[in-house]
Amino acid sequence: MNTKTSQSAQYWLMKSEPDCFSIDDLKRNKVEPWDGIRNYQVRNMIRDDMHIGDHVLFYHSNAKEIGVVGEMKIVSEAYPDPTQFDSKSDHPDPKSKKENPTWLLVDVKFIQKFPRIVTLNELKLDPKLEGMIVTKKGSRLSITPVSKKHFEYVVKLAKA
DNA sequence: GCCAACGTTGGC
DNA sequence: GCCAACGTTGGC
Numbered sequence: 734m735n736t737k738t739s740q741s742a743q744y745w746l747m748k749s750e751p752d753c754f755s756i757d758d759l760k761r762n763k764v765e766p767w768d769g770i771r772n773y774q775v776r777n778m779i780r781d782d783m784h785i786g787d788h789v790l791f792y793h794s795n796a797k798e799i800g801v802v803g804e805m806k807i808v809s810e811a812y813p814d815p816t817q818f819d820s821k822s823d824h825p826d827p828k829s830k831k832e833n834p835t836w837l838l839v840d841v842k843f844i845q846k847f848p849r850i851v852t853l854n855e856l857k858l859d860p861k862l863e864g865m866i867v868t869k870k871g872s873r874l875s876i877t878p879v880s881k882k883h884f885e886y887v888v889k890l891a892k893a
Numbered sequence: 894g895c896c897a898a899c900g901t902t903g904g905c
Numbered sequence: 906g907c908c909a910a911c912g913t914t915g916g917c
Contacts (some may be wrong), residue, residue: 748915771913772900795915853916871898873914 847891
């Protein structure tokens with residue numbers, strides 16, 4: 734018997750500093766390896782809980798305008814992040830060994846850039862989005878799970 | 894540029 | 906295993 738059960742897609746929010754990698758960069762490249770994850774909690778999530786076909790909100794952090802700017806999709810399972818072995822990359826990790834890489838990444842695919850940004854302030858103020866992790870004070874995880882309800886509501890807001 | 898809120902490191 | 910010091914994230 735096949736022990737694999739078909740799982741329904743999950744929903745996420747992923748942060749990026751637009752000065753480093755923006756929604757427009759993703760739109761141009763179509764598919765991009767989401768490298769540079771150097772947090773164990775986030776690594777474990779992408780390794781254990783993230784799968785091909787999952788839906789993602791693209792979030793601009795550390796920017797003039799902070800908030801959700803578009804949508805993308807996960808198009809690979811987690812695999813070793815090559816930048817950890819590259820001393821010239823932004824986040825080399827000399828302690829990580831090629832036989833047993835510490836850091837993983839997933840490939841993401843551009844779906845759409847929203848007609849407008851849904852700002853963090855807007856997310857915080859909307860009672861329908863209460864409990865969304867990114868709105869919580871001190872939330873520093875670059876990837877967080879989002880409920881299907883919240884995801885669909887944010888997309889609706891972006892197009893309103 | 895400031896600083897609060899974390900996460901990590903390393904001495905003990 | 907504790908915890909101070911340090912580094913990073915990211916809103917403001």
